Amino acid sequence: MIHRKITQQIMADLSYFPAVGIIGPRQVGKTTLARWLQHQLTKPCLYLDLEDESDRSKLQSAGFYLEAHVDKCVIIDEIQLMPQLFGQLRSLIDRQREPARFILLGSASPSILKNFSETLAGRIAYSELTPFSAEEVVEQTPxxxxxxxxxxxxxxxxxxxxxxxxxxxxxxxxxxxxxxxxxxxxxxxxxxxxxxxxxxxxxxxxxxxxxxxxxxxxxxxxxxxxxxxxxxxxxxxxxxxxxxxxxxxxxxxxxxxxxxxxxxxxxxxxxxxxxxxxxxxxxxxxxxxxxxxxxxxxxxxxxxxxxxxxxxxxxxxxxxxxxxxxxxxxxxxxxxxxxxxxxxxxxxxxxxxxxxxxxxxxxxxxxxxxxxxxxxxxxxxxxxxxxxx
Missing domain, CATH: 3.40.1350.70 (TBP-interacting protein, N-terminal domain)
Known part of the structure; x- marks a missing residue:
């Protein structure tokens, strides 16, 4: 995996914030980065992809399902597909506030999910994963x-x-x-x-x-x-x-x-x-x-x-x-x-x-x-x- 410049900041955020958001356009490598992060954390991780129908169905009653995995860092991919989850995540975080409870991956900026994403204010740190920068791939391509x-x-x-x-x-x-x-x-x-x-x-x-x-x-x-x-x-x-x-x-x-x-x-x-x-x-x-x-x-x-x-x-x-x-x-x-x-x-x-x-x-x-x-x-x-x- 090509090293991404924001990984150091994300790891620092995971050591402090209950939720970390990694946002950026589709096909930019958010899932790949999240899979890599799974191996860097000391706690077990659970990955859920909201484009997968079975994973979406698990979160229809999100509170019950996620309470069964309070010991894990839960990674939720394409969070913008179920923005109503933000309120439930807030409740879960407030009941057990500790670092790295959730990693949320999204293909839409919080600015266009404003009515939902603001519910996690003070509990989440966002980082944008952009397409590869020239500095990141200078060794691979002119x-x-x-x-x-x-x-x-x-x-x-x-x-x-x-x-x-x-x-x-x-x-x-x-x-x-x-x-x-x-x-x-x-x-x-x-x-x-x-x-x-x-x-x-x-x-x-x-x-x-x-x-x-x-x-x-x-x-x-x-x-x-x-x-x-x-x-x-x-x-x-x-x-x-x-x-x-x-x-x-x-x-x-x-x-x-x-x-x-x-x-x-x-x-x-x-x-x-x-x-x-x-x-x-x-x-x-x-x-x-x-x-x-x-x-x-x-x-x-x-x-x-x-x-x-x-x-x-x-x-x-x-x-x-x-x-x-x-x-x-x-x-x-x-x-x-x-x-x-x-x-x-x-x-x-x-x-x-x-x-x-x-x-x-x-x-x-x-x-x-x-x-x-x-x-x-x-x-x-x-x-x-x-x-x-």
Missing amino acids: LQSHWLRGGFPNALFAPTDLLMRRWTDNFIETFLQRDLQSLGYEIPQTLMRNLLTMLTQVNGNILNVAELSRSIGISQPTIGKYLDILEGSFLITRLQPYFANIGKRLVKSPKLYVRDSGILHRLAKINSYEDLLGNLSAGGSWEGYVIEQIRRTVGSDYQFFYYRTQVGAEIDVVLITPSGKKIGIEIKLTNAPTLSRGFYESRRDLSLSQSYVVVPESEFYQKEETVWVTGLMCFLKEVLPKFNE
Whole structure:
């Protein structure tokens, strides 16, 4: 098994919290990780898969069944299929509060199970298992392949490009045909597919909900609801703007990214690395890919924003460390980057302590005072860890 970066945090959580949630999209390796965790715990474990009819039937009277296994760590897979269990788990935990009573695996964010998942507040610690990050698989696959195929294991390690494309198509179809329905959303498949396809065209750009609404023919509130569902299903993310009291008019809408680059490229019908480099969307794809890799490296203690004024001064990422330090990150799909006047203006506006230009491959070097150029892997492995020092 390829080592996942979050395992250390999950083991620490299991030593303290009664329940630990491992969330992330389907087919990302949550079950594999849970099976591995079974062998790391000192107490016996019981695994239940809610996609299995026999396991679901055992939990129809969950209180009686689970009380018979109070000595075990109970692993419940695809918890979003029976969200009513959260209330019963709370009762069981409150009667016998001890670490590692439950491990809950879910393919939906707590944000779209809010009415149920909040019942475990104070009793559960969540960790997101993402598709493989570049840092996790750098020894197994080139960066170019990871960017093209994305981080889902079955896509990344498919023996041929054809099988990679077939797996990705099946993943998208399963999401549209089954996953949305299992979460209780009755959304026409054609409508959601059209929205997903349109999002590939705005990937890396300022989100214009009104324009999406006109293009698809549904209301702006409905577009907002669908975007929330896609974000809660780990398919997209919205990068919020950084607001600073600097006396300038700032862009206030988020930027949108499809989180997995392989999903993005398949929806956009990009089938090879040569296709990707020749596509007009390559710059936005690379930008979103870099942001996602940084997120997977630093975890949830860092804050991510972008900065842009109404007159066009912009910096791709304003990264705020847990200590409050502001780092500027400009992302370029070239190993010989040039920087715009808007970049320097943004640095002055924000009083950034350090700025980095992240490119595909480059030695780490200082471009000018407080501005450094670095390849992505160098930035992930050598630069980011220094921010915690």
